Amino acid sequence: MRLTVEHGFDQVTVEAIAEAANISRRTFSNYFACKEDAVLYGERLYTRSLVRALRERPAHEGAWTALRASARDLYVSWDCRPDRGWALRTRLARKHPSLLARQLTNHATLARDLEEALAGRVRPNGIRPELLVAVFLSGLRVGLNTWIDEEEAQDPLRFVEEALDEVEAPFGR
Amino acid sequence: MRLTVEHGFDQVTVEAIAEAANISRRTFSNYFACKEDAVLYGERLYTRSLVRALRERPAHEGAWTALRASARDLYVSWDCRPDRGWALRTRLARKHPSLLARQLTNHATLARDLEEALAGRVRPNGIRPELLVAVFLSGLRVGLNTWIDEEEAQDPLRFVEEALDEVEAPFGR
DNA sequence: TGCAAAAATGCCGACCCTGCATTTTTGCCG
DNA sequence: CGGCAAAAATGCAGGGTCGGCATTTTTGCA
Numbered sequence: 001m002r003l004t005v006e007h008g009f010d011q012v013t014v015e016a017i018a019e020a021a022n023i024s025r026r027t028f029s030n031y032f033a034c035k036e037d038a039v040l041y042g043e044r045l046y047t048r049s050l051v052r053a054l055r056e057r058p059a060h061e062g063a064w065t066a067l068r069a070s071a072r073d074l075y076v077s078w079d080c081r082p083d084r085g086w087a088l089r090t091r092l093a094r095k096h097p098s099l100l101a102r103q104l105t106n107h108a109t110l111a112r113d114l115e116e117a118l119a120g121r122v123r124p125n126g127i128r129p130e131l132l133v134a135v136f137l138s139g140l141r142v143g144l145n146t147w148i149d150e151e152e153a154q155d156p157l158r159f160v161e162e163a164l165d166e167v168e169a170p171f172g173r
Numbered sequence: 174m175r176l177t178v179e180h181g182f183d184q185v186t187v188e189a190i191a192e193a194a195n196i197s198r199r200t201f202s203n204y205f206a207c208k209e210d211a212v213l214y215g216e217r218l219y220t221r222s223l224v225r226a227l228r229e230r231p232a233h234e235g236a237w238t239a240l241r242a243s244a245r246d247l248y249v250s251w252d253c254r255p256d257r258g259w260a261l262r263t264r265l266a267r268k269h270p271s272l273l274a275r276q277l278t279n280h281a282t283l284a285r286d287l288e289e290a291l292a293g294r295v296r297p298n299g300i301r302p303e304l305l306v307a308v309f310l311s312g313l314r315v316g317l318n319t320w321i322d323e324e325e326a327q328d329p330l331r332f333v334e335e336a337l338d339e340v341e342a343p344f345g346r
Numbered sequence: 347t348g349c350a351a352a353a354a355t356g357c358c359g360a361c362c363c364t365g366c367a368t369t370t371t372t373g374c375c376g
Numbered sequence: 377c378g379g380c381a382a383a384a385a386t387g388c389a390g391g392g393t394c395g396g397c398a399t400t401t402t403t404g405c406a
Contacts, residue, residue, distance in 0.1 A: 013392070027354050029394065064344070097278065104277035105270065124343035130318075131340050134311030142303045167304050168344050170297035171237070186361070197386050202363065 009096050036102040042085055047110040050074050054117045063121040067136045068164055075157045082156050087148050111137055139164040177212060182269050209275040215258055220283040223247050227290045236294040240309045241337055248330045255329050260321050284310055312337040
């Protein structure tokens with residue numbers, strides 16, 4: 001991230017990252033498939049935390065309730081102080097297609113993991129897990145994007161909750 | 174697609190594609206940024222058609238109605254006979270992360286185009302276009318995936334409509 | 347202390363991607 | 377029909393990425 005901020009993502013070579021980390025070019029490849037993965041590594045950690053948070057919700061909670069609660073839990077577990085790096089990474093991904101692509105892939109993986117973690121929970125109207133998770137992640141994503149668009153000024157959780165309310169509400173229900 | 178089916182996606186080099194198409198390696202790059210783009214080119218055409226279909230819906234229709242109708246319109250414009258290649262490509266993308274990544278990127282582009290094409294339409298409960306489109310595309314994707322999981326036996330539209338009904342229904346609305 | 351497993355490294359070949367200069371093809375006008 | 381400018385295709389070279397394989401260095405532990 002430091003090198004990227006200093007020189008721009010495209011200018012940073014894997015070799016430079018390896019050197020800055022005092023490892024060989026080859027060793028870098030033992031850990032990351034590409035530059036993109038290295039930059040997005042932090043994101044990966046968060047997605048795992050989210051899945052863990054969901055698994056740890058009480059078993060009696062419904063799927064949707066548990067999903068929303070796990071987002072809150074994760075946020076609280078950061079002491080309600082979101083990682084600045086997170087916003088930085090997302091801004092970067094907006095500018096660099098290759099990063100975005102990798103981020104989308106991570107998102108897809110997260111979706112599958114969440115679906116799995118929902119096993120056994122009651123779902124609104126029996127909606128399929130894939131659909132429920134997709135709706136949830138859409139809300140999460142749009143909420144966080146809004147937060148970033150607002151220069152990260154306020155509480156990200158607020159924006160996320162708003163977006164989730166918004167997907168919950170429509171269709172004259 | 175032919176080369177991919179014959180030798181496997183990973184084994185096919187850009188050079189081989191160029192040769193099979195009787196163009197030079199360099200010319201390939203003038204048209205596609207990478208192998209993945211070439212394979213997914215057909216998909217790109219469909220997404221464009223979908224956006225066009227949406228634009229051509231009567232202006233008085235609400236956003237959600239227009240979205241659902243445009244999916245039907247597109248399907249009908251294929252004479253209700255879905256492209257076999259489409260299923261083939263999606264199956265391929267399931268196995269190859271690099272293809273999946275590219276497909277997800279295309280999906281993101283499609284989402285932005287649809288949001289734009291929704292301008293001026295009334296949206297359920299005033300939900301943001303990003304969210305509405307995300308919900309719609311989730312339904313579309315899950316529906317089509319279901320169709321593929323069922324060996325493309327039945328009418329894909331049926332699965333799509335079911336999935337869309339499903340995202341429309343929950344949350345006790 | 348010694349040694350086997352794990353991690354890191356070096357080297358290399360195959361490929362991908364792009365900019366630039368050059369050649370070929372096209373489209374069209376007089 | 378010939379000529380010509382624009383567009384398309386090509387060749388080439390440079391800089392990167394990725395991954396296999398053999399080798400060396402570190403680690404963890406009996």
